[in-house]
Amino acid sequence: MDGLIRSRTAAAYVCRSCTRRSQRRLQRDYSSAAPRPDTYDVVCVGGGPAGLSLLTALRANPVTSHLRIALVEAQDLSKTKSWKLPPNKFSNRCSSLTPSSALFLDKIGAWHHLERSRVQGYQEMQVWDGVSGARIEFDWAADSSPAAGTTIAYMTENLNLTSGLLKRLAELGQVSVFDNAKVEKISYGEETEALDLSQWPVVHLAGGKQLHARLLVGADGANSPVRSFAGIEAQGWDYGRHGVVATLEMEGEGWGGDQAKIAYQRFLPTGPVAMLPLPGNYSTLVWSTTPENAALLKSLSAKDFLATVNAAFRLSPTDLEFMHTQGSGQTDEYAWRMEHTPVDHQAIPQTAIGVQEGTIASFPLKMRHADTYIGERVALIGDAAHTIHPLAGQGLNQGQGDVQSLSKTIEYAVTHGQDIGVRMSLEPYLSERYAANHLLLGVCDKIHKLYSVGSGPLVPLRSLGLNAVNAMGPLKTFIMNQAAGNGIKVF
Amino acid sequence: MAALGLLRKHTPTLLRDGVRTSRTASAILTAPARWTSSSSSVNADEISHFNALASTWWDAHGSSRILHLMNPLRHDFIRSCRASSPVSSTSETKLRYLDVGCGGGIFAESAARLLDTSTVTAIDPSPMILAVAKRHAQKDPTLMSTQKLTYLNASIETLPIPTSPIEQFDIVSLFEVIEHVDQPAAFLDRCGAFVKPGGWLVMSTIARTWTSWFTTNLVAEDILGVVPKGTHDWRKYINEDELRGHFRGKSEWGAPRVVGVVYVPGLGWKEVSGSEKIGNYFFGVQRIA
Numbered sequence: 001m002d003g004l005i006r007s008r009t010a011a012a013y014v015c016r017s018c019t020r021r022s023q024r025r026l027q028r029d030y031s032s033a034a035p036r037p038d039t040y041d042v043v044c045v046g047g048g049p050a051g052l053s054l055l056t057a058l059r060a061n062p063v064t065s066h067l068r069i070a071l072v073e074a075q076d077l078s079k080t081k082s083w084k085l086p087p088n089k090f091s092n093r094c095s096s097l098t099p100s101s102a103l104f105l106d107k108i109g110a111w112h113h114l115e116r117s118r119v120q121g122y123q124e125m126q127v128w129d130g131v132s133g134a135r136i137e138f139d140w141a142a143d144s145s146p147a148a149g150t151t152i153a154y155m156t157e158n159l160n161l162t163s164g165l166l167k168r169l170a171e172l173g174q175v176s177v178f179d180n181a182k183v184e185k186i187s188y189g190e191e192t193e194a195l196d197l198s199q200w201p202v203v204h205l206a207g208g209k210q211l212h213a214r215l216l217v218g219a220d221g222a223n224s225p226v227r228s229f230a231g232i233e234a235q236g237w238d239y240g241r242h243g244v245v246a247t248l249e250m251e252g253e254g255w256g257g258d259q260a261k262i263a264y265q266r267f268l269p270t271g272p273v274a275m276l277p278l279p280g281n282y283s284t285l286v287w288s289t290t291p292e293n294a295a296l297l298k299s300l301s302a303k304d305f306l307a308t309v310n311a312a313f314r315l316s317p318t319d320l321e322f323m324h325t326q327g328s329g330q331t332d333e334y335a336w337r338m339e340h341t342p343v344d345h346q347a348i349p350q351t352a353i354g355v356q357e358g359t360i361a362s363f364p365l366k367m368r369h370a371d372t373y374i375g376e377r378v379a380l381i382g383d384a385a386h387t388i389h390p391l392a393g394q395g396l397n398q399g400q401g402d403v404q405s406l407s408k409t410i411e412y413a414v415t416h417g418q419d420i421g422v423r424m425s426l427e428p429y430l431s432e433r434y435a436a437n438h439l440l441l442g443v444c445d446k447i448h449k450l451y452s453v454g455s456g457p458l459v460p461l462r463s464l465g466l467n468a469v470n471a472m473g474p475l476k477t478f479i480m481n482q483a484a485g486n487g488i489k490v491f
Numbered sequence: 492m493a494a495l496g497l498l499r500k501h502t503p504t505l506l507r508d509g510v511r512t513s514r515t516a517s518a519i520l521t522a523p524a525r526w527t528s529s530s531s532s533v534n535a536d537e538i539s540h541f542n543a544l545a546s547t548w549w550d551a552h553g554s555s556r557i558l559h560l561m562n563p564l565r566h567d568f569i570r571s572c573r574a575s576s577p578v579s580s581t582s583e584t585k586l587r588y589l590d591v592g593c594g595g596g597i598f599a600e601s602a603a604r605l606l607d608t609s610t611v612t613a614i615d616p617s618p619m620i621l622a623v624a625k626r627h628a629q630k631d632p633t634l635m636s637t638q639k640l641t642y643l644n645a646s647i648e649t650l651p652i653p654t655s656p657i658e659q660f661d662i663v664s665l666f667e668v669i670e671h672v673d674q675p676a677a678f679l680d681r682c683g684a685f686v687k688p689g690g691w692l693v694m695s696t697i698a699r700t701w702t703s704w705f706t707t708n709l710v711a712e713d714i715l716g717v718v719p720k721g722t723h724d725w726r727k728y729i730n731e732d733e734l735r736g737h738f739r740g741k742s743e744w745g746a747p748r749v750v751g752v753v754y755v756p757g758l759g760w761k762e763v764s765g766s767e768k769i770g771n772y773f774f775g776v777q778r779i780a
């Protein structure tokens with residue numbers, strides 16, 4: 001009705017022949033000759049972990065499996081699906097999946113499509129302060145938890161996950177996939193005599209294809225075009241840090257052997273450095289550091305790179321800082337300094353002895369939180385809604401939490417005959433997820449800030465070891481609860 | 492307390508009314524109508540009031556919000572009714588709905604979207620509201636293409652009574668309608684004729700009590716403003732025991748099911764057992780013959 005009124009008032013300002021022409025256009029729209037718009041119940045932009053999990057969850061649930069679904073992804077998904085690496089090679093983009101994420105993936109039938117021999121659970125975490133040495137242990141004995149021996153998280157290559165999700169989706173079928181397809185723009189639909197799509201988002205692909213969305217899901221990562229379309233602001237800041245990643249070969253399979261793998265994280269004044277276990281003798285490195293240090297690390301020879309990485313878990317921050325001033329020669333410097341540095345080997349990761357070619361890379365780190373996750377016919381999930389510091393390994397898991405909540409919200413709307421795109425139908429998703437995500441973003445942000453202050457009033461406190469225990473406390477509780485809350489082994 | 496005391500001083504007739512009807516449970520249902528307009532069940536003033544509201548009907552974030560929030564509970568109630576009985580109106584899985592007093596179509600649209608619905612016939616005497624309902628349905632191409640939903644500008648009196656079960660309905664719904672009707676007893680009997688044996692007559696309304704006067708007329712309309720002013724005429728509210736009384740002893744109806752619901756600001760509608768005595772409630776009866 002609104003549109004009719006609008007076109008009538010508009011007519012007052014245009015000449016009569018123009019009015020007649022526009023009336024003729026209206027009639028053409030109404031006639032059966034006009035192409036029916038291609039409408040979908042869900043159009044998901046972004047085929048990363050979040051988007052693929054959502055579509056799999058919707059297709060796997062008999063209540064929502066009738067929905068017409070489209071996926072738009074800029075990359076070539078057939079390459080992702082057929083992704084394969086030899087057993088002794090690992091991708092550098094790994095994430096730790098909490099048991100609750102793994103259980104959800106199992107529930108939607110995706111978990112067994114992952115290459116399980118490439119997934120590594122770990123049962124213990126060692127976190128310490130590089131300045132004071134204050135240490136906090138994340139293990140079940142210290143927690144005297146009844147679920148002793150339970151896995152804290154599963155290290156998984158992101159590609160193993162997305163490839164498994166794509167295989168599961170193919171098995172379920174009936175998703176219109178537009179990959180290698182960049183979103184050109186997003187607009188609103190039209191209002192005709194017969195149909196009013198003026199509130200339906202329309203995704204325009206290169207080549208002219210247009211997809212009308214009852215619900216447009218933005219799973220399109222940190223720079224979400226869907227979020228911009230919906231006019232949703234994201235608050236946050238750049239940390240001025242890069243995350244350096246690499247796949248490393250270690251001297252052994254870990255101090256606890258194959259059955260008791262340990263994740264390590266040391267807080268340095270420039271940011272945390274983490275060594276996370278992969279199957280066998282392999283580990284993945286995530287080192288948050290200054291962009292200058294990151295650039296240096298990427299420029300080093302394999303030997304010097306390894307020496308610096310080993311130093312990061314062993315030497316004092318001052319020694320380490322010095323090693324970053326050298327353009328090369330870290331190997332000798334490290335060997336010499338280690339002669340004068342006593343270390344408790346069992347408390348730190350084993351020595352890294354090799355780095356896989358082409359796996360050293362870096363990503364800028366930032367913290368962002370969208371002002372809301374929903375709009376009329378729009379929902380944001382995963383990194384499109386929130387980007388977190390990787391220090392707690394929670395980014396991808398938060399996305400899985402979003403997916404669980406949104407798919408449940410859609411299921412409720414379907415069983416109650418609601419239009420799944422309208423804001424009121426989406427409200428439960430927002431109220432369930434926003435506060436939970438915000439809390440975790442805040443905790444990780446505070447921890448990062450406490451530790452990345454190189455000088456100033458915080459440092460004496462930190463060197464007393466107070467902050468290590470205080471700041472990590474809530475995070476430890478969170479991570480252990482996530483794991484213990486499930487108690488079930490997925491393997 | 493002070494507010495209640497004040498009210499009592501100024502409303503002696505209302506108080507008397509309340510006393511009378513609670514003594515003879517179904518008095519209001521069987522008494523001759525006090526307000527009548529032609530042969531229709533619907534009060535002319537009521538129609539013009541709802542005409543005025545038409546444009547805000549689908550504003551789920553404004554004055555119609557609590558109505559929208561209640562809609563999912565209607566489906567839950569219908570499901571609980573159907574699950575409570577071993578007898579069903581249909582051997583097939585798809586249901587035929589008749590929604591009487593459909594308004595802007597909040598329930599009718601949602602019923603038509605359900606996969607186990609075969610058709611929804613939705614009627615309302617107000618042409619303006621029906622125009623809003625029809626236009627709104629055009630926002631959903633699936634509703635338009637499945638053609639399950641039919642809107643008719645009619646009252647139950649102007650619809651011909653079905654002559655065979657095929658023309659009858661599995662669910663006849665009267666949501667927030669009975670309190671706007673002049674002759675509730677005749678109205679219910681007429682609606683009952685459209686229910687297929689094994690099918691259900693379901694409704695929701697508000698009990699006529701001090702609490703409901705206080706919460707719907709004073710708090711909801713005047714103080715909170717969550718319900719448009721003039722929506723409710725408290726004297727027409729019907730208590731659940733009066734509704735029970737209407738169906739009692741009629742061999743074609745089974746035992747009624749009643750569920751009380753309470754609107755909790757910030758949380759939405761919640762089922763609260765016993766609250767049917769004081770406020771909003773769902774009422775369902777199965778046609779057994």
Ligand SMILES: Cc1cc2nc3c(=O)[nH]c(=O)nc-3n(C[C@H](O)[C@H](O)[C@H](O)COP(=O)(O)OP(=O)(O)OC[C@H]3O[C@@H](n4cnc5c(N)ncnc54)[C@H](O)[C@@H]3O)c2cc1C
Binds near residue numbers: 047094097244383
């Ligand atoms: C160094 C580092 C380490 C991390 N470690 C962990 C960890 O240990 N544990 C953890 O849980 N998380 C970790 N994370 C975070 C995790 O990787 C992300 O949270 C996760 O990948 C987000 O998934 P997503 O599906 O939301 O977004 P993305 O993975 O960013 O996927 C978005 C997709 O959308 C597509 N896209 C974007 N724009 C368009 C467009 N216009 N048209 C079509 N397609 C488009 C992209 O091609 C991409 O495939 C880490 C992150 C970093 C940077």
